[in-house]
Amino acid sequence: MKVAFIGLGVMGYPMAGHLANAGHDVTVYNRTATKAEQWCQQYKGNRATTPAEAARNAEIVFTCVGNDDDLRQVVAGPQGVFSSMAQNAILVDHTTASAEVARELAVIAADKGLQFLDAPVSGGQAGAENGVLSIMIGGEPAVYERAAAVIDCYAKSAKLLGPAGSGQLAKMVNQICIAGLVQGLAEGVHFAKQAGLDAAAVFDVIQHGAAGSWQMVNRHQTMIDDQFDFGFAVDWMRKDLKIALDEARSNGAQLPVTALVDQFYSEVQKMGGNRWDTSSLVKRLDS
Template sequence: MMTTVTKATVAFIGLGTMGFPMAGHLSQQGYQVVVYNRTDATAKKWLAKYQGKQAFSPAEAASQAEVILTCVGNDQDLQQVYLGDQGIVGAAKPGSTLVDHTTASAEIARELESAAKAHQLEFLDAPVSGGEAGAVNGCLTVMVGGEQSTLSKVAAVIDCYAKAVNLIGPAGYGQRCKMVNQLCITGILQGLSEALKLADAAKLDINKVVEVLQHGAAGSWQLSNRASSMTANEFDFGFAIDWMRKDLAICFDEADKLGVALPLAKQVDNEYAKLQQRGYARADTSVLIKQFDDEQR
């Protein structure tokens, strides 16, 4: 007689662009999923698509789970979700593991780890890269700060929506790695924008250029996935300027504390600010190429 193995109950708090499909993968992989989202309609939409239960506060969700995952907006949201009156830390069962996938500061990660330890809980800061497509396709890159023993306990859970999971160092180091990730993307997009403007002026076939360059030293995810859409003036998708500027502000704050100059990132951030004023706040970050629009000169 065949026996069914019941998987752990997992809470997922924050069903935004990333969290919605991430929580969905957990449900599809057989986990008992309890979801909470600040906007009730989004939670209802998730439940219409996936198997699971709805909670009506972070505390209610956390109290039912062994693993509690979060993916919210910023440091302030994390303070409320973890440490507020209806927060996770005060409600989670001792021994539970808390995993935060929000892109936030290293400081909040260390603060949440300290609060977790005080309540006999374990915590990982685990920001992700791969965008909405990576979340939907279950192939995110996860950068983890915390203890290896903690990560080992929840590796199978994270694997449901990740293609690569790496421990970078102690609490806060996952967030610092994500800062490096965002700075790399920023620089690549500026270089790609300039390169595509030159290619266009020289009347090169962009698709042929991408086909040639993607296998060499100039190859990048941005080149392979954004060059054609940038050339076609398509930006109504992907990772929005608003989100990138939020992330860059975190990078600048950390760099100031460490005495590191970020001249290119600050230049790009300034261009993004101008593009926001032109109405591109929710456009994909590759809209950076529009800094060169003739009418803006």
């Protein structure tokens, strides 16, 4: 297929690469042009100077940018992809954004004779690089069926969960669960150290039992070693948790632990940990 990919951050860069490696005709756009040039040197593809140029004649346009405002700009702005997409082409948005903006863009797409899927991802940079992301999708079944085989280029699991906005709501569930898990893991690491245990040995055992999780398997040792200069940044997590907490105020859900962990992350930011990995919650305990 002829496709476009807008946004070559730590997730989008390898995702677009998987599309090129699968044989798709890929045109990329990135706000920092040097990153797009680097991508074109590494993969077989083309670089555009605007989102509109990238999307012209594409059957599927993928976006993976920072937040709601960034998304509106690259999609519905003067040089956005909606200004040039062909009739019945599909926009697949991988940004972690609000359900509100997903529904908004779905309406605009329909008015223009275009199709839309909101499809936030989970699995981190490693998941993107290895092509094993979990993808939560909102939209119409017929549209998903058209895009599914292309999305599978970088997915371990992809599932349609309901109408537009459902993917973003599911991503909020994902981040809510992660917040509680990371805080629990941080407290476990801190307790093991204070108790004089060999923390690494403890987690080598318990990660295979009922307490086991992706966070425990992948983050317990770096927590123990006080290493946080990698992974999903605290700033990004706070952005995602704000989206979830705002949605909870709208739908009446009670998220007391999520709200508490969000405040803990604000303390990590005050420690200078804006770009530390989310596992840095343990720093506020050890300090």
